[in-house]
Amino acid sequence: MPRRLRPVELGFTATAPVRLAFEAVLQAPPPAVYRSLAVEVGSLPSWFRAVASAVPADDGARRTIRLRGGIRFEETILAAEPDLRYAYRVDATNAPGIAALAEEWALAPRGAGTRLRWTMAADGPTPLRAGLRLGSPGLGLAFRRAAAALDLRLTPARRPSPGSA
Secondary structure, three states: OOEEOOOOOOOHHHHOOEEEEEEEEEOOOHHHHHHHHHHOHHHHHHHOOOEEEEEEEHHHOEEEEEEOOOOEEEEEEEEEEOOOEEEEEEEEEOOOOOOEEEEEEEEEEEOOEEEEEEEEEEEOOHHHHHHHHHOHHHHHHHHHHHHHHHHHHHOOOOOOOOOOO
16 A cells, blocks of 8 residues: 655755766657656657656646556645756655655756756655665666667668768
């Protein structure tokens, strides 16, 4: 059964006891990246391998995420600013130890592409905080793989340049 977490607001992503942030540059432009994050929520499992399902609810104000392995999150959207930011907090989860959790995806133009920054902000007992910090390299790897898969999904294949094998 899911446990209710402490409700937090958008500022929690800047003040939480544990904040993990990862960045990637995608060739896809911000509108396409934002659409995949915030509008086509159900597409999340096609590019973020850790996600088994993503189901929007309440006309996009809420969503339910299920990770591979059975962890489930019931979330409320805190910010949906087209081409700039998408953020949410976790209201309930079956994951142990978490007291509060919010995530923010920030987008910025980078040439014709997008600089994508994912921030995970959390609070909980000392062992949870330590575990998240120790798990940071793995979360970073998962993010980089997801960003690459998203970019591949959004960027049309290019023809090889003349003279290439």
